[in-house]
Amino acid sequence: MIIHPRHTQIIAISMLVILTVFTLAILVFIILFVFSKGLPYISFDFLFSNPEDMGKAGGIFPTLIGTIVLPLLAIIIATPLGVGTAVYLTEYTRENRITRIIRFGADCLAGIPSIIFGLFGFIFFVTTLEMGWSIISGSLTLAFMILPTIIRTSEEAIKAVPYSYREVGFSLGATLWQTVRKIVLPNALPGIVTGIMLSIGRSIGETAAVIFTAGSSLRIPNSVFDSIRTMSVHFYILAREGISSKNAYATAAVLIISILLINLVTYWIMNRFIAKKTK
Amino acid sequence: MDKNKYIINNLNVFWNKAQVLRSIDIQVPSHKILGIIGPSGSGKTVFLRSLNRMNDLVPEIRVEGQILLDGEDIYHPECDAVSIRKRVGMVFALPVPLPASIYDNVIFNPGLSGIRDHKKLDLLVEKSLKSAFLWDEVKDRLKTSAMRLSGGQQQRLCLARVLAMEPEVILLDEPCSGLDPISTAAIEDALRILKDTYTIILVTNNTKQAARVADNTAFFLMNEMVEYGPTEQIFTVPGDKRTNDYITGRFG
Amino acid sequence: MKVLTEKGIYRLLMIIALSAIAMLLLIVLFILKEGLPFIFITGIRDFLLSSEWKPAAGKFGIFPMLVGSLWVTLGAMIVGVPLGLAGAVFISEFIPRWAMKIIKPTIELLAGIPSVVYGFIGVMVLAPLIRDYFGGPGLSIAAGAIILGIMILPTILSISIDSIKAVPNSYREGAFALGATHWQTIHMVVIPAARSGIVAGIILGLGRAIGETMAVIMVVGNAVKLPGSAFDSVRTLTANIALEMGYATGKHREALFATGVVLLVIIMVLNYFAASAIKRGVKK
Incomplete structure (x- = not known):
């Protein structure tokens, strides 16, 4: 049986849509999941106070x-x-x-x-x-x-x-x-x-x-x-050693926000630069 | 001062093993426009780029022979290519404005030598743009990007940029090949005035342009210079049949 | 004066370039120097194909780790490649320009998220699901493969999108003019034309999956044994180095460097294939 090209097209494109939606859904889920679990715990205190009890309590300064x-x-x-x-x-x-x-x-x-x-x-x-x-x-x-x-x-x-x-x-x-x-x-x-x-x-x-x-x-x-701990390492230790998943989520959220900020700054610099050259 | 700006003796240029210019002898008089005509691929551009040592930038190219600029051999090992290029400005076939303001484009060379005096620079910009017949069109927007000018304006900006360098010679490599007739006329008008101050060498594959502006004309064909003389003579009583064929449009 | 500074700058740049190269060489040579003698003394066969890794008893066979890395990476490709390709094709062929302006930065953001975050989600969300539905410890090849597969999605997506976008529109117009449907155009013209870029993206994703360490440590369980199924715990080559580096000395440390040498060789071979895939694309 030969399937008409138009039907193949409908099938293929529906598959593409499903897979794409699935892919984007997973990726968006990851960001939303971390934010929903972590954002509520982020506060000025969390960012700028010292950790207590190996990071179980306190902040991440x-x-x-x-x-x-x-x-x-x-x-x-x-x-x-x-x-x-x-x-x-x-x-x-x-x-x-x-x-x-x-x-x-x-x-x-x-x-x-x-x-x-x-x-x-x-x-x-x-x-x-x-x-x-x-x-x-x-x-x-x-x-x-x-x-x-x-x-x-x-x-x-x-x-x-x-x-x-x-x-x-x-x-x-x-x-x-x-x-x-x-x-x-x-x-x-x-x-x-x-x-x-x-x-x-x-x-x-x-x-x-x-x-x-x-x-x-x-x-x-x-x-x-002197030795120092970065946020990623801190997050890894909190998560891996099961010290505090609450603080782990909060730290992960801060990490993602930092990456987001860096990307935004990059875009801003590029746009400003291009605008300046062709103004 | 010497009457001849350039004296060129037995110039041979090679691209890897292939010879792209064969024993060129020519004298270029000061304060005149020399037009170089010939079909594309005849070696005009390579010749032009030998005159300010732009060929140095292409590793495949080797230049032999003697090119004297005011009696100084520009290919002498002691001679600095950068100082030659400051004396010999160049306008390319396609206008290449740098992605910066009109003003910054014009002061590129003066900026290199560290001139910071704004009044002086302002005057220089005005003078150069006026000489390139561009001032009236851009005087109100000197700080806007040069990329937003039209093609014809961009090419005149490139000419102004060379003028701001205050060179002795200006080389133009088919400067009007991509331009409309009005922009072409503006550039030709500029050249006629500029020759009082500069020596101008104009490569063109538009023979009529050479006839209009050049005092002397050289005809290049197949890597050789076929004929060289006063423009009138070349265009009325050419000594070589090939020249006649070319200018009457039988080939090229 | 000016000529002098020009020469000075030339020399300075040359020194910079040479020292950068020296730094890069230093790493490779250092790893080789620490690891190669161990491999030759143990014997390549014994080192690669022995299943016994007992540092305390002086037994160093990395076969379980090789198998672990292989399965986890292969699984990651099975998860990541179809999703990445389908996503890339759909996004670059059907998504309007304004939506690209949102999707592209989102993908770049996802590529920048620290791998440990992916690992943590694997532990918190994925592993319990696997444990409940498929049995086993949950921390397993399957968990590692899925998490790595998702982690390399942004890489595959963004490189494939770029190479599909780079296919000249005239190709598509040519196919349309011959009466092809959009889908026929995509799979007969666009994808073959973008193939070398897509392959390069997949190989880069593969490299990232093999090289990933901390996220993998979190989700694969790290048991040194040959796995019986996709739901068994394994240990990868990278995990092996990271888990034991802190306290290893003597022979044990050399064995870890030797593991590093094996990783290095795998990555070099992959890079070679990626480079030749790109070169083929350029030639075409």
Whole structure:
């Protein structure tokens, strides 16, 4: 029996609709579920007071600090390295075997499980270099983890700047560096910023690489050599050790809101940037 | 000052192994417009880009021979390509405004040398835009994006941007190929006035344009320069049959 | 003066690039140095195919973990790929532009949600359901597969949507002009044209599923044994490293690094396939 194409179409598209609705429903359910369980417990006190009894009661203030400090330091370390490498690869060398190897290496490392970075950071920074479980070990490990992403996204962004813009720069008497600084980088900025924001988001959500390098101290750190706990790690410990599911949900809600804020800020920056250029 | 701005001796250019320009000898007089005509692929653009060392940017291209700018060999190892490009401005076939304001586009080069004096820059912008016949159309919206100008306006902005650099020579690579007749006329009018101050080399595949504005004309064909002389002579009594065929439209 | 600074910048950038590369190399070499000797001393066969993992007794066979990772990842693909593909096709072909403006950021937000949150939902919602309806401990291959499958959905969705959107409209118009229905156009023209991007997205999702650690630890139960069914508890390679890293020393620590080497190799192979899939797409 041959089914008429119009009937196949109706069947196929109904399947698509059902699967899509199902998919979106699951994903929306996750956000709504966490919010419904967590949002009621979020308050000023929860955000800005210290945890009590291992996190069973009290707030999450130290983990808030950890969540800001670790990704920030990681970005400060990784951005100059990553963007500098991308500029070098795209503008200062010609395509050859070495650049291809670097690119393949960056691609591979971008896909390496974060636990491997955790393993490396734990043995290398924490143990071998005797930095201990500390902010510095954690942020260095995170910097290693996000470096490949920053290199690749910056490279893509720089490559997307039309070649004719560079020609204009050179023809108007700009040196290579002046062309890079005045024309290439400003026009690649939205892409570079997106890569950085993506990396911040990834660092905030990271648990495996952080828990073994920054530790899980709930005290407010005095220096970069003190251990710290991020929100993700805090959430993991609360959830895994069954300390308090109420506080776990609340922490998860704060985490999702932070990611949401980062995405919104990224969109805002991009839109402002595009509007400014074409106004 | 020397009467010839450029003296070019036995210029050979290679793209990888293929030769794209064959032993070009030409003298370009100061304060004149040199028109270069010829079918596409004849080597006009490569020739033009040899004159301000833009070919340096293409690793496949190798330039041999001598190009003297005011008697100075611009391909001498000691010679800095950036300083040559400051003396020799260039307008490309397609207008490429940078995604910034009209004002910022014009002051791109002065900004590089760190000029911050607003009065000076304002004057420079006004002067350059006036010389490019664009001032009246944009004087009220200098801070808006250059991307919002029409194609013809964008090309005149590119010319103004070169003028603000205060070069000695202006190279134009088919600057009117994508423009309407009115914008083309505006650019041609600008060039006729500008030649008092600058030496102008205009590559065009519109032979009539060369006839209208050029003082001297060179005809390029198949990687060689076939003929070079005063425009009148080239267009009335060409010495080479191929030139005659080309300008009368038998091919090209 | 200017020439000098130009050269200085060139050197500076070169140093930056070289140090970035050195950092990346350092990780790989470090993991290999710590793990490879152990593999060779134990023997590749014994290490990969022995089922006994008893660190206290000096027995290090990761076969159960290999099987665990394999089943959980395979299950995740079975859950994630059909949903992701169907969603991507529908969203990119049928959803109007204004709705895309809401859906795309939502998907990006979901991609950014920490994996531990997914894991927690697995523990709180999914595992009890599985325990009640299918028996077993609940924390199982099935729970891990479903949670990972959902977790990689945003990745598959967003990459597939991008590659379907990148198919030129002229292809669709060509098919319509030949009298194809919309569905015929989709499955005979659009999907084949977007195939390399879709494959790359799936492989990236696969990599994410294999590499996920904390969420998996929360939902698969972590028992070191060969599973009998989808509702048995297993331990994955990543979980093995994370669970024992804190206290491992000596041979035990080397064995964990060796587990890391195995993961590294798997990811490199996957990346190679992803890269060649993308390259094929570009050539076409």
